[in-house]
Amino acid sequence: MPYKLSATLKAHTSDVRAVSSPTNDTILSASRDSTAISWQKAESSSSFTAETVIRASPRYVNAVAYIPPTPDAPKGYAVTGSQDSIINVYSLSSPKEDPDFSLLGHSENVCTLDVTPGGTIISGSWDRTAKVWKNFNLAYELKGHEQSVWAVLAVDEEQVLTASADKTIKLWNQHKLISTFRGHQDAVRGLALIPDLGFASCSNDSEIRVWTLGGDLIYSLSGHTSFVYSLSILPSGGIVSGGEDRSVRIWQDGECSQVLVHPAISVWAVSTMPNGDIVSGCSDGVIRVFSEAEERWASSEELKAYDDMVASQALPSQQVGDVKKSDLPGPEALNVPGKKSGEVKMIRNNDIVEAHQWDASSNSWQKIGDVVDAVGQGRKQLYQGKEYDYVFDVDIQDGVPPLKLPSTFLHANELPLTYVDEVVNFIEKNTAGINLGSNEDYVDPFTGTSRYRSSANSAPAPSSASSAYVDPYTGASRYTGNSAATSAPSTPSSAFMDPFTGASRYSGAPQTAPNPPPSATVSRIPVAAWNLYKPANVPSMSHKTFEIDGRLRDEISTSSLALYPQEIASFEDTFAYLTQATDPKSQRPKPAVPTASNVEAIIQVLERWPSASLYPVVDLSRLVAAFCAGAFETSALKSRFLQAILAAGEWSSPWTAPLLKSREINITLALKTMANMFQESTNVDGTWVNDILVALSQLPYELLLKAQRTCLATILFNMSCTQLRSAFDIPQRQQFFELSLGILRNETADSETVYRALFAVGNTLHALKTSGTSLEPTQIQTIRDTLPLLSQNFASEARVQELAAEVAALL
Incomplete structure (x- = not known):
């Protein structure tokens, strides 16, 4: 019979990080809500009730285990391990607020526990050690792992297995190291004993491996698509696994026999009962029991409701990527x-x-x-x-x-x-604000699957070239975004017309539908219509930021980098404002507008976090630049903000191909942020404008992705719009022309990028002509020498040819 939902246990208010099911009637759970709960099954029913709520710690409770009954505790003991580094032991026979025993010795979060049949406790911690406790006293310490110990397993009363973020598993006999198992490619997260065979291990590399205690790998199980967090063994000898891909998988004879998809982000923990039922603990705070015994299945109404929850549609889509x-x-x-x-x-x-x-x-x-x-x-x-x-x-x-x-x-x-x-383009789907014929897919270097996705309405773009990118650490995505802008128009609606939407700068809503080719007699220049990268899914961005913060906090080597309480509050305020600001349909009053202190918090994180973790924070910076221009009270603050953005893109590092994919993502988002720093209210005082021009001059054009080239052209276009009312000085203008003409000389494939760069040159020439300022003869000649190249490279692009003719007429 297949496994189906048997019971749903709801009482926790945050992630359930650990479960234990020592009997058919007892479940222990531990949660990030700072509690552990003992659940008891009702007589003649498949439902469970929360019999005892244990407030085990003021911080996260990440591990739970069960000590069999003793004369002093006829119902046994619950053992909890928490973020405060303390192991607490509670009698389930006479539960009280204070623990019966507290085991002190670890210096960091206790993230894993196991108990031998004789009552010996084994604990593992971020302090890189495991400890063995007999009669509630420390017997000996197991030292040897180079990183956090994520899993411990009692083989018998003397032998212990430990697994670590250092990718190894170690077998110990009492305090002596016997052997080290190597093979996993990432942190080892779970262990389970397989009687008469050996043991199984699971890892962030998405693999499950089955070993003999002698060190031989028997076989591997592949099927999970992300981190595998937890393992348990069925009475039949089958393996049960749970992980970050929201699934519990049941393995029999080396094959996956069933997949139980959960309506939650993560399945943190799995356990099996003596009767073969499966218990899962998830990120939604819910514990679920699954059974293959029909008499223990939930009612047909509950089963249907659960199936509907799993299958429910989140976002209607009129187009499914590139699938026809x-x-x-x-x-x-x-x-x-x-x-x-x-x-x-x-x-x-x-x-x-x-x-x-x-x-x-x-x-x-x-x-x-x-x-x-x-x-x-x-x-x-x-x-x-x-x-x-x-x-x-x-x-x-x-x-x-x-x-x-x-x-x-x-x-x-x-x-x-x-x-x-055609292939969808990794960067352009999430960051391209102009060329909408291509797509991309972001990657999460921590999990390997997509968690962050945003979208915006778009119009067709002239180019459809694309490429695919994957995370250098996991090869897959959890973080994706999709921002879009519209293609250039063909007929103006006013003297000041948005070349990308066809709308007047005073129009309430930009037009997105393509228009007929323009007449050669219609003048497009000047255009004062700043093009900003605004679309985003802010709640998902917020979730991703705090998820990465949690991962940094959870590892001893990076815990010092985690957000401080005041930074958490600041980020929450900024996300709350941007959630409203990016939703044009929202009728709710906007929260307080972010101020300089919110910008300071972002700068601090940009300067502190590792570059591979920064992409949601750089994306947040993009939105702050677009929607919170008033938060930059001084040009000095804007300069510091810019320097932090450039550091996130590792501007000072060598520009040697191939660039790390995480760096490519941050560079693209940094360029979008710089584009958003120029808008109608922008004042060009201070050194930050010079810094942007210098930074753009350092970019090796031949290494840039198509989306990055388009972002570069958009920055120059927005600069040109600003120059229509606030002229650059001569050195700034010279750098500006060098950058713009560099695009026109070097870009041979993407007409959208060239089109924007042409507008940038045209706007600036118009501003100079209006103010009576003349270019140096050598500059004029350089522009005249460059324009004919467009006739060769984009001969079939009428809009490019006609706009180039307008630019030539301004010389």
């Missing part, structure tokens, strides 16, 4: 059985593309969500360090980030090559 919906089969394709558990099939159900997953245990397809994006082309896509033909994003619930579903081979899911026309 017209080529997808209809619901009738679900009549064809799948080949193995976990196989994913996409179908077209009216205007929705649904993802269904084959469940071999029930011999049926189970809907797991609606596809909202897809990455793919003729070559392989890297994901979690492996190659796939496609990687799909599937939304599972409103407000919950999409689930990554990689497909190993096209034919495995009956997907013809015609499903995808």
